[in-house]
Amino acid sequence: MKGKCLCGLIEFDLKEDIPNLYQCHCSLCRKVTGSSANAAFRISADQLLWKNGVEQIREFITETGFKSHFCNNCGSPLPNLTANDSAYWVPVGLLEDSEELTLVAHLFIDSRAKWDVVADTGEHFAEMPDAETLDRLLRPTKTVI
Numbered sequence: 001m002k003g004k005c006l007c008g009l010i011e012f013d014l015k016e017d018i019p020n021l022y023q024c025h026c027s028l029c030r031k032v033t034g035s036s037a038n039a040a041f042r043i044s045a046d047q048l049l050w051k052n053g054v055e056q057i058r059e060f061i062t063e064t065g066f067k068s069h070f071c072n073n074c075g076s077p078l079p080n081l082t083a084n085d086s087a088y089w090v091p092v093g094l095l096e097d098s099e100e101l102t103l104v105a106h107l108f109i110d111s112r113a114k115w116d117v118v119a120d121t122g123e124h125f126a127e128m129p130d131a132e133t134l135d136r137l138l139r140p141t142k143t144v145i
């Protein structure tokens with residue numbers, strides 16, 4: 001599976017199947033996406049391979065540690081490493097093909113925008129669920145035969 005930014009300078013490959021998706025409705029994710037929520041998944045750090053354009057990647061980190069990586073040329077949000085560097089957060093809209101993927105969780109429902117109508121698909125969490133709960137939901141359920 002390939003992913004690309006809007007201008008195409010930055011490309012990456014994903015080696016394993018895409019796990020389940022979540023959306024975060026917090027105020028920071030709204031700013032980063034310019035929309036009601038992000039839609040993303042997490043994948044082991046060694047399963048993402050940068051193919052092109054790494055020199056175009058720019059990084060912004062807030063005082064509280066919230067990270068945003070983006071393309072220097074077109075501004076697309078880009079995958080970035082989670083706090084302990086073990087996994088990449090990947091915005092699902094960057095994927096070149098739209099597979100059958102499952103949205104399993106909505107985070108920070110309590111701080112969503114007033115106009116945001118949250119889909120019934122997936123579990124709703126007022127804030128951030130504990131790591132174990134979220135990991136269980138995001139784990140891929142499809143098995144390759």
Ligand SMILES: [Zn+2]
Nearest residue numbers: 005007071074
């Ligand atoms: Zn770009």
Ligand SMILES: [Zn+2]
Nearest residue numbers: 024025026029
């Ligand atoms: Zn968020």
